[in-house]
Amino acid sequence: MRNRVRELRTQVGMTQANLGDALGVSRQTINSIEAGRYLPSLPLALKIGRLFGSPVHEIFEMDEEDG
Amino acid sequence: MRGTKNGHRGSSAAILLVGGGAVAVAAWAGGHPGVAAIVVGAYVVLAAIAFVWSGGSGDVAAILRGGSDERQRAIDLRATAAAGSVTALFTVIAAIVNIARTGGDPGAYGAVCVVFGISYGVALAVVRRRA
Numbered sequence: 253m254r255n256r257v258r259e260l261r262t263q264v265g266m267t268q269a270n271l272g273d274a275l276g277v278s279r280q281t282i283n284s285i286e287a288g289r290y291l292p293s294l295p296l297a298l299k300i301g302r303l304f305g306s307p308v309h310e311i312f313e314m315d316e317e318d319g
Numbered sequence: 320m321r322g323t324k325n326g327h328r329g330s331s332a333a334i335l336l337v338g339g340g341a342v343a344v345a346a347w348a349g350g351h352p353g354v355a356a357i358v359v360g361a362y363v364v365l366a367a368i369a370f371v372w373s374g375g376s377g378d379v380a381a382i383l384r385g386g387s388d389e390r391q392r393a394i395d396l397r398a399t400a401a402a403g404s405v406t407a408l409f410t411v412i413a414a415i416v417n418i419a420r421t422g423g424d425p426g427a428y429g430a431v432c433v434v435f436g437i438s439y440g441v442a443l444a445v446v447r448r449r450a
Binding site for chain 1: 391
Protein backbone atom coordinates (compact mmCIF):
# COMPACT_ATOMS: atom_id res chain seq x y z
CA MET A 253 0.00 0.00 0.00
CA ARG A 254 1.11 3.52 -0.78
CA ASN A 255 -0.32 6.55 0.91
CA ARG A 256 -0.25 10.34 0.68
CA VAL A 257 -0.46 11.07 4.42
CA ARG A 258 2.97 12.73 4.60
CA GLU A 259 2.23 14.85 1.53
CA LEU A 260 -1.18 15.97 2.84
CA ARG A 261 0.20 16.63 6.33
CA THR A 262 3.02 18.83 5.09
CA GLN A 263 0.63 20.67 2.77
CA VAL A 264 -1.36 21.85 5.78
CA GLY A 265 1.80 22.53 7.82
CA MET A 266 1.19 19.92 10.51
CA THR A 267 3.88 18.00 12.35
CA GLN A 268 3.55 14.26 12.95
CA ALA A 269 2.84 15.05 16.61
CA ASN A 270 0.10 17.56 15.65
CA LEU A 271 -1.55 15.03 13.35
CA GLY A 272 -1.26 12.30 15.99
CA ASP A 273 -2.97 14.55 18.54
CA ALA A 274 -5.72 15.43 16.07
CA LEU A 275 -6.36 11.74 15.37
CA GLY A 276 -5.85 10.48 18.94
CA VAL A 277 -2.80 8.35 18.10
CA SER A 278 0.91 8.65 18.83
CA ARG A 279 3.52 10.42 16.72
CA GLN A 280 5.20 7.05 16.22
CA THR A 281 2.02 5.65 14.69
CA ILE A 282 1.79 8.54 12.24
CA ASN A 283 5.44 7.94 11.33
CA SER A 284 4.75 4.23 10.74
CA ILE A 285 1.70 4.97 8.58
CA GLU A 286 3.65 7.48 6.49
CA ALA A 287 6.51 5.02 6.05
CA GLY A 288 4.08 2.31 4.96
CA ARG A 289 5.01 0.02 7.85
CA TYR A 290 1.57 0.15 9.46
CA LEU A 291 -1.84 -0.04 7.80
CA PRO A 292 -4.35 1.95 9.85
CA SER A 293 -7.72 0.47 10.77
CA LEU A 294 -10.71 1.51 8.67
CA PRO A 295 -11.98 3.94 11.37
CA LEU A 296 -8.56 5.60 11.58
CA ALA A 297 -8.27 5.77 7.79
CA LEU A 298 -11.72 7.41 7.64
CA LYS A 299 -10.64 9.90 10.33
CA ILE A 300 -7.56 10.74 8.27
CA GLY A 301 -9.72 11.23 5.18
CA ARG A 302 -12.16 13.46 7.05
CA LEU A 303 -9.34 15.53 8.53
CA PHE A 304 -7.75 16.21 5.14
CA GLY A 305 -11.08 16.48 3.30
CA SER A 306 -10.16 13.65 0.93
CA PRO A 307 -11.81 10.30 0.29
CA VAL A 308 -9.84 7.36 1.71
CA HIS A 309 -9.20 5.87 -1.74
CA GLU A 310 -7.40 9.05 -2.75
CA ILE A 311 -5.10 8.82 0.29
CA PHE A 312 -4.41 5.07 0.35
CA GLU A 313 -3.62 3.25 -2.88
CA MET A 314 -2.96 -0.40 -3.57
CA ASP A 315 0.45 -1.38 -4.95
CA GLU A 316 0.72 -3.81 -7.86
CA GLU A 317 1.79 -6.59 -5.50
CA ASP A 318 -1.26 -5.96 -3.27
CA GLY A 319 -3.40 -7.33 -6.11
CA MET B 320 -0.56 15.52 24.16
CA ARG B 321 -3.66 13.35 24.01
CA GLY B 322 -2.15 10.80 21.65
CA THR B 323 1.02 10.18 23.59
CA LYS B 324 0.15 10.45 27.27
CA ASN B 325 -2.98 8.36 27.70
CA GLY B 326 -3.22 5.78 30.46
CA HIS B 327 -1.76 5.82 33.94
CA ARG B 328 1.95 6.06 34.55
CA GLY B 329 1.80 3.87 37.64
CA SER B 330 -0.18 1.00 36.05
CA SER B 331 2.67 -1.42 35.36
CA ALA B 332 4.50 -0.45 38.55
CA ALA B 333 1.37 -1.16 40.59
CA ILE B 334 0.91 -4.58 38.96
CA LEU B 335 4.55 -5.43 39.68
CA LEU B 336 4.23 -4.32 43.30
CA VAL B 337 1.03 -6.31 43.86
CA GLY B 338 2.50 -9.40 42.16
CA GLY B 339 5.79 -9.09 43.99
CA GLY B 340 3.95 -8.55 47.28
CA ALA B 341 1.96 -11.74 46.74
CA VAL B 342 5.13 -13.72 46.02
CA ALA B 343 6.83 -12.21 49.07
CA VAL B 344 3.87 -13.05 51.34
CA ALA B 345 3.92 -16.62 50.00
CA ALA B 346 7.65 -16.90 50.67
CA TRP B 347 7.18 -15.46 54.18
CA ALA B 348 4.28 -17.81 54.91
CA GLY B 349 6.38 -20.69 53.66
CA GLY B 350 9.01 -19.90 56.27
CA HIS B 351 11.52 -18.09 54.07
CA PRO B 352 11.64 -14.46 55.28
CA GLY B 353 15.02 -13.93 53.60
CA VAL B 354 13.64 -14.89 50.21
CA ALA B 355 10.60 -12.66 50.88
CA ALA B 356 12.89 -9.68 51.53
CA ILE B 357 14.87 -10.34 48.34
CA VAL B 358 11.62 -10.63 46.33
CA VAL B 359 10.34 -7.33 47.74
CA GLY B 360 13.62 -5.60 46.88
CA ALA B 361 13.69 -7.02 43.35
CA TYR B 362 10.09 -6.07 42.60
CA VAL B 363 10.51 -2.58 44.02
CA VAL B 364 13.45 -2.06 41.66
CA LEU B 365 11.45 -3.47 38.71
CA ALA B 366 8.46 -1.27 39.62
CA ALA B 367 10.71 1.81 39.79
CA ILE B 368 12.13 0.99 36.34
CA ALA B 369 8.59 0.51 34.96
CA PHE B 370 7.45 3.80 36.51
CA VAL B 371 10.35 5.76 35.03
CA TRP B 372 9.98 4.08 31.61
CA SER B 373 6.22 4.75 31.61
CA GLY B 374 6.90 8.48 31.75
CA GLY B 375 8.42 8.45 28.27
CA SER B 376 6.70 9.07 24.94
CA GLY B 377 7.71 5.91 23.08
CA ASP B 378 5.65 2.88 22.10
CA VAL B 379 6.79 0.75 25.05
CA ALA B 380 6.03 3.58 27.50
CA ALA B 381 2.48 3.89 26.12
CA ILE B 382 1.97 0.12 26.38
CA LEU B 383 3.28 0.13 29.97
CA ARG B 384 0.82 2.93 30.83
CA GLY B 385 -2.05 1.00 29.27
CA GLY B 386 -2.87 4.04 27.18
CA SER B 387 -1.79 2.83 23.80
CA ASP B 388 -3.31 3.56 20.39
CA GLU B 389 -4.41 0.90 17.86
CA ARG B 390 -0.91 0.26 16.49
CA GLN B 391 0.62 0.01 19.95
CA ARG B 392 -2.18 -2.38 21.00
CA ALA B 393 -1.35 -4.50 17.95
CA ILE B 394 2.33 -4.49 18.97
CA ASP B 395 1.35 -5.51 22.52
CA LEU B 396 -0.93 -8.28 21.20
CA ARG B 397 1.75 -9.71 18.89
CA ALA B 398 4.39 -9.55 21.62
CA THR B 399 2.02 -11.28 24.05
CA ALA B 400 1.25 -13.98 21.48
CA ALA B 401 4.97 -14.51 20.78
CA ALA B 402 5.76 -14.73 24.50
CA GLY B 403 2.83 -17.12 24.99
CA SER B 404 4.03 -19.34 22.15
CA VAL B 405 7.56 -19.49 23.53
CA THR B 406 6.23 -20.27 27.01
CA ALA B 407 3.94 -22.99 25.65
CA LEU B 408 6.79 -24.55 23.66
CA PHE B 409 9.07 -24.45 26.70
CA THR B 410 6.36 -26.04 28.88
CA VAL B 411 5.68 -28.85 26.40
CA ILE B 412 9.41 -29.61 26.10
CA ALA B 413 9.81 -29.51 29.89
CA ALA B 414 6.81 -31.87 30.31
CA ILE B 415 8.32 -34.32 27.80
CA VAL B 416 11.71 -34.17 29.54
CA ASN B 417 9.99 -34.76 32.90
CA ILE B 418 8.11 -37.78 31.51
CA ALA B 419 11.38 -39.22 30.25
CA ARG B 420 13.13 -38.61 33.57
CA THR B 421 10.36 -39.86 35.88
CA GLY B 422 8.93 -42.60 33.73
CA GLY B 423 5.54 -41.04 33.03
CA ASP B 424 4.93 -38.07 35.31
CA PRO B 425 5.06 -34.67 33.54
CA GLY B 426 4.83 -32.88 36.90
CA ALA B 427 3.49 -29.34 37.10
CA TYR B 428 4.41 -28.80 33.45
CA GLY B 429 1.69 -31.28 32.46
CA ALA B 430 -0.94 -29.27 34.34
CA VAL B 431 0.24 -26.06 32.67
CA CYS B 432 0.00 -27.76 29.25
CA VAL B 433 -3.59 -28.82 30.00
CA VAL B 434 -4.52 -25.31 31.21
CA PHE B 435 -2.92 -23.76 28.13
CA GLY B 436 -4.69 -26.14 25.76
CA ILE B 437 -8.11 -25.65 27.35
CA SER B 438 -7.77 -21.88 27.70
CA TYR B 439 -6.62 -21.60 24.06
CA GLY B 440 -9.62 -23.60 22.89
CA VAL B 441 -12.05 -21.48 24.92
CA ALA B 442 -10.39 -18.24 23.82
CA LEU B 443 -10.53 -19.35 20.17
CA ALA B 444 -14.25 -20.08 20.44
CA VAL B 445 -15.02 -16.78 22.20
CA VAL B 446 -12.87 -14.61 19.93
CA ARG B 447 -14.21 -16.31 16.77
CA ARG B 448 -17.75 -15.59 17.89
CA ARG B 449 -16.95 -11.88 18.30
CA ALA B 450 -14.99 -11.51 15.07
